């Protein structure tokens with residue numbers, strides 16, 4: 001069982017209230033500044049996760065181990081990312097689980113990469129292709145921060161020119177012209193393998209669907225995941241007035257052998 005004690009070098013989540021959290025790396029003799037006062041890291045080191053810590057201005061914080069969603073939502077994002085609501089559906093529809101081999105284009109901010117690596121470890125692996133050099137360093141940083149480096153190989157290449165993998169279980173396409181990668185992904189997948197294409201517009205979905213069918217993929221279906229927060233207050237609970245209206249459409253398909 002992993003230790004439940006906050007140690008030097010750990011990433012920890014400092015919780016004040018819902019949506020008011022800080023993700024920090026624990027280092028000795030450091031002050032963590034927030035609008036609700038600062039915390040001294042010496043108050044935190046050696047404490048059990050779940051402990052309450054009082055700030056310099058008397059506010060109560062709780063120290064928690066970050067979830068993979070905390071890492072993703074607090075990562076730097078030079079590109080659009082795949083959001084947790086969509087990640088959940090992707091995992092369910094593809095059986096993303098330990099031991100699976102995943103190929104991905106493109107890496108972008110590595111949100112989907114980190115999520116997938118966390119599920120396929122310790123025996124599985126994610127091979128992620130990114131054509132733009134400037135995105136590799138921030139992606140690598142996000143992968144390292146989430147502790148997934150061991151389970152990810154980043155490749156600097158335009159995936160249109162082909163992928164090195166041949167018998168992958170799952171492939172992800174999250175690029176502006178997903179139809180251009182259907183051939184490369186088909187070659188990288190094993191028979192029956194799952195393909196997921198993630199696109200913000202329905203026009204992209206139409207074009208990729210035509211291409212998937214042309215390449216003999218089966219069970220091609222597209223969905224959009226709706227997500228709404230609830231505001232719970234005794235006697236006056238109701239859905240939140242604010243909502244993320246749209247992130248992306250998810251298109252799923254299976255490779256059928258000819």
Ligand SMILES: C[S@@+](CC[C@H](N)C(=O)[O-])C[C@H]1O[C@@H](n2cnc3c(N)ncnc32)[C@H](O)[C@@H]1O
Nearest residue numbers: 082106108109110111112130131158159174175
């Ligand atoms: C929307 S971002 C991907 C976001 C990523 N899924 C995430 O969750 O952080 C799209 C990325 O695909 C890259 N890209 C576009 N076409 C590509 C191709 N043909 N081969 C490799 N990478 C490509 C872009 O440079 C960009 O970084």
